[in-house]
Amino acid sequence: MGQRVRVCIVAAKYNEQFADALVENTVDEIGVLMPSTRVDLIRVPGAFEIPVAVATVLEREKPAAIIALGVIIKGATAHADLVAGSVTQFLQGLAVEHRVPVINEVLLVDDEKQAYARCIGANLNRGKEAARAAASMVDVFHELDRTMPKDTGRAKKTRHA
């Protein structure tokens, strides 16, 4: 029997009401879409701390997907934009470097109304979206492993050299 699929959620605590709802919706939807999945949850203080936690998880184990969750609400200064831009860039870099899907739902919103709609409301819920994207990428990677085993390219090159 195959190993149980593992998904890791790295979620910021900042803007707690919204961040917690994002986590809850993500976990609930994973339960619906991938019921036998083991879900590990790591909480960090703010969105800025997400990439270092993701990098550490990737260094120590290789889950089928990592889901990054955070809620950045724009303030009076450029702080929110700087944090959001940096987090987004590092998450994509880590995903590509380690070849593990990193789902990015570190949200940059204008105000609490936008945060409510995306974290608590049903229609735009980014927690459910995160779970759907993770489930989809787990399927994509299983299919890639099945149809393109890792050393296929090198083996072909060697044969034709």
Ligand SMILES: Nc1c(NC[C@H](O)[C@H](O)[C@H](O)CO)[nH]c(=O)[nH]c1=O
């Ligand atoms: N303003 C928000 C933050 N700011 C905190 C930073 O993420 C970080 O924890 C701090 O700069 C120390 O390194 N974090 C959020 O997740 N959301 C915000 O709206």
Ligand SMILES: CC(=O)[C@@H](O)COP(=O)(O)O
């Ligand atoms: C303290 C923060 O991280 C964030 O709320 C920045 O807010 P501001 O831009 O108003 O200083």
